[in-house]
Amino acid sequence: MGLIVQKYGGSSVADAASIKRVAKRIAEAKRAGDDVVVVVSAMGDTTDELIELANQITPLPPSREMDILLTAGERISMSLLAMAIANLGVEAQSFTGQQAGVLTDDVHGRARIIDVRASRIRQALDGGAVAIVAGFQGVNEQTNDVTTLGRGGSDTTAVALAAALRADVCEIYTDVDGVFSADPRIVPSARKLDRITYEEMLDMAASGAKVLMLRCVEYARRNQVPIHVRSSFSGHVGTLVTDEVVEGESMEQPIISGVAHDRSEAKVTVVGVPDVPGTAAQIFEVVAAADVNIDMIVQNVSAAKTGLTDISFTLPAADGQKATAALAVAQDRIGFESVQYDDTIGKLSLIGAGMKSHPGVSAKLFGALRDAGINIEMISTSEIRVSVITRSDQLDDAVRAVHTAFGLDSSEGEAVVYGGTGR
Amino acid sequence: MGLIVQKYGGSSVADAASIKRVAKRIAEAKRAGDDVVVVVSAMGDTTDELIELANQITPLPPSREMDILLTAGERISMSLLAMAIANLGVEAQSFTGQQAGVLTDDVHGRARIIDVRASRIRQALDGGAVAIVAGFQGVNEQTNDVTTLGRGGSDTTAVALAAALRADVCEIYTDVDGVFSADPRIVPSARKLDRITYEEMLDMAASGAKVLMLRCVEYARRNQVPIHVRSSFSGHVGTLVTDEVVEGESMEQPIISGVAHDRSEAKVTVVGVPDVPGTAAQIFEVVAAADVNIDMIVQNVSAAKTGLTDISFTLPAADGQKATAALAVAQDRIGFESVQYDDTIGKLSLIGAGMKSHPGVSAKLFGALRDAGINIEMISTSEIRVSVITRSDQLDDAVRAVHTAFGLDSSEGEAVVYGGTGR
The missing domain is CATH 3.30.2130.10 (VC0802-like)
Incomplete structure (x- = not known):
């Protein structure tokens, strides 16, 4: 029995039907015997819609208020996902960044994680529940203000939680099958890579590959968290990002x-x-x-x-x-x-x-x-x-x-x- | 110089234009020299839309998750309102129920307020800012879980904050001019009442008048908070709900x-x-x-x-x-x-x-x-x-x-x- 952190992006939870599909996958992982922590992004275009609303109000939204606004998106997706899992007979509880213990500095809009105190998540897991955590957000402990982690923030949340909980793997679910040797839209013959090192993934991310953000890979390398990039639309094995050389x-x-x-x-x-x-x-x-x-x-x-x-x-x-x-x-x-x-x-x-x-x-x-x-x-x-x-x-x-x-x-x-x- | 608590319902902040209009009114109150605390509901039909989303997921949403879901609505409206006020050159900060110190029991969906520890709000006021507070929500201090106060909850939040801050008046803004002698849709000759006692207002609320919820009036009477029910669409004086007999x-x-x-x-x-x-x-x-x-x-x-x-x-x-x-x-x-x-x-x-x-x-x-x-x-x-x-x-x-x-x-x-x- 292990501990898996799964992260689902906005396209994986774009509507009620998608949320139910993802819930099924999570329930299966839990029933297979593993402890499961799920990090979720806002549904589909929610974040863009909220930004558009803010732009209708003012050309210069204060960054503290912008962070409060944007984090509403994950609040919606995480609670709906917890409901969908509960509806399958598996206990699930959702947690905000603050509740999950994701502590950050005070740089609104692109805060850095300074610590993860995941005691509530651990408690939920020990109680047999799946823990659903809002990605992309944390809290500045000094002021109790909500912060956001910037682009790719949900991936970073997932890796940070995986590190704090010493998870066996951090599965990043996306709309492609993994990391490819080139962008398949440009190179139709591009191959999915079975494994790639942190170093290579860092250079891929720094060079424009969009599948994982630089910052999330850095965090994973520093904390030796194996990342498994895979599709939420298929059951295929994706790409493992790790340092290990597997024997054999x-x-x-x-x-x-x-x-x-x-x-x-x-x-x-x-x-x-x-x-x-x-x-x-x-x-x-x-x-x-x-x-x-x-x-x-x-x-x-x-x-x-x-x-x-x-x-x-x-x-x-x-x-x-x-x-x-x-x-x-x-x-x-x-x-x-x-x-x-x-x-x-x-x-x-x-x-x-x-x-x-x-x-x-x-x-x-x-x-x-x-x-x-x-x-x-x-x-x-x-x-x-x-x-x-x-x-x-x-x-x-x-x-x-x-x-x-x-x-x-x-x-x-x-x-x-x-x-x-x-x- | 006094302290005013204003509460705006969903119809007063239904879209960006309405939010800007309300912001102007708040900025005027602040510029007139009063300290201003604003309690805000979710925009227009947001709450109904979130409930509909939950119903698409499951017929029996767990109440803890339902509360997290619904409170996203006020998070959106409060941050947008704070932005709109800031855009008029008046400092404004928004606060969740938790940040505003609204402590409740653990009955999700219809929690009761057990204490209001408004030190952060007081601090924001002392710093010269308008404080925007999410209505309808609180936090269960024991578990740090988000709760909602049930129907009419935002009015209760406003009165509870007014009581905790010893405000001079709690202004409840709505889409009618005040409390009427009967429903004007049924009795076109109904008169707006200039004043009404807590007792009468309690009986009105218990008898089907929808302008104020029973619970909010009870809270106001117990704490002797004068309520001013008025329209957010006009500058008219509304109805004062109080015990006082004004001299003269x-x-x-x-x-x-x-x-x-x-x-x-x-x-x-x-x-x-x-x-x-x-x-x-x-x-x-x-x-x-x-x-x-x-x-x-x-x-x-x-x-x-x-x-x-x-x-x-x-x-x-x-x-x-x-x-x-x-x-x-x-x-x-x-x-x-x-x-x-x-x-x-x-x-x-x-x-x-x-x-x-x-x-x-x-x-x-x-x-x-x-x-x-x-x-x-x-x-x-x-x-x-x-x-x-x-x-x-x-x-x-x-x-x-x-x-x-x-x-x-x-x-x-x-x-x-x-x-x-x-x-």
Whole structure:
């Protein structure tokens, strides 16, 4: 007998019929003998509808009130789900973030979990009940104010509860069958991965894969919580995210796990920067002060002029306005010539823990893109990832070409081990 | 500078436009120099929609979960209202029942308030903010579980907060201009009352007037909280519910304040009851055990048979099934002949603190009904109220006839003082 944490997203509980279907699955897990904790998001479009209501009231809703408003959504879904489970003859109790002991800091809208004191959940489980917990929300213990965890918050709630309760697994139910080697909408031959390491999943999430949020994977890795990403619409086994090497399985990992892509970034180029020590630091201090996270950075000697250089960096397109405005203010002080902004870029990332020990991955990647006629504008690498920036309208072609080149297409079976020279 | 508690019902905050309108009124009250606490119900039909959702899930929703579900409604309205007020440049913070310190017993669905520890509200007021509080909800301190107060719960929340904060007045905003001498939909010439005593208001509420719930008036009387019932759609002064006799005003109260009516009751007649001591007690024990509140009781010697009697009583029609089923089970033991059930009755009540010292009110009432050709089936009186049961389809005529007979029609000015003999 184990302890399972299950998390269901908004599309899994979109209406009464969906809630009943999910309830059946939960009741089965409970009847199979496990203790079950369920984290649930708001039904379907509830959160968007509440945001729309707030926008009808004011262009600038105070963040404390916004958090109270949005958490109404999980309150509705969690109580309905508890009712549906009770209706199947299995005891169930729902708990708000506060009742579940999810303590956070006081940053409304994107609070961080600082502790999970799940004694009430433990008590409910010991009493034989399924515990349903509102995802995405917590409470600031100092002020007893409701907070929300921001995007992907329900996944984080699930992993945090799994860690606090020392659950055997945290099952994240979604509308796809698991983590794929590429987005199946772009690469129809993409394969579902049976397992993937935390590290790889982190790089996938950071590179635009939407199935799990970065923050939730970080939390899972830090606390060694195995995540099982699977579909709430089928009974299929999904993708296991873990560190473990299971005995009996091949120790030979495939080099490449998948190809991620991201169209949500933009590129800023600061042109004609004085090529003296400290200027780059000044530029990125200005951007950081505007609360903008940057991703890739490239610096080139300016072709035309001596003593000047160009600095390009990528950032979430949503922050483009903020960053360019902040740079404009600092232009005279820093002494660069101009700022160029381009939001028609795409990012392709090749991810695989196996590439650590296999050189030549980058070369093969660049070759595949060249053969497909795709120009590379920026490059960035980490131990288990290579990312390139392309034109946005060439990104789909790039993903397909790379997916094929690395033998990831499902018709070819397991990914081939590529050995070459010069990464 | 005083402290005002305002309560807005669901129709006053039905949509974004209504919420903004109400916000303006609240901001004005605050700018006029008073401390303002606002209690708010769920928007429009939200509560009904949530109940409908629950019914789609299960015919028997657990009451704990039902309470969590329903309280989502006030969470939405209160946060939106706080945003709307903030948008007018007035600081506002919203508070759940728990945050506002509304402690209740553990009877989900119709919890009773056992204490109000409003330190957080006091703190918000001291900090210069308007405090918005979710109506209808509290928390069971022992288990930290959310409870709801049942029908009219938001009014009770408002009065309870007004009592705890020693507010100068509790303003109950509704969609009518105040308490009327009769339902204006039935009696177009009904007059708005400027003031009414707690006692009269209690009898009005108990007799079917829907403007304030019995329980809220009881709470106000016990704690001497003046209630001002007024419209959220106009600036008119409404009806003041209080015990006070204001100096300078006439000490001469009108005999009759108003005519209330109620079509929600039914009549049960237990036929052929053995006329021996203790049988009536047995019958009402059975009904009480079924958790049914009865209203009027009449016992007659059975016309047809000696040694037998008929007992009639009225009860909420919603409880009719429960009561007759319980009686059927007990029939052999008690030994009555049959049970008759009639839900086509109406109740008319004449209410006025002044009737205590003016005999002849009942006689005039019966005369007016006789002149209008209306048959009286049951009669019940209290110190300041006379109620009669008529056919349901004659009730409107009865209300109009009595309203006119007692000089309550607005064209006639103030109610005439009636002195007669033999109440």
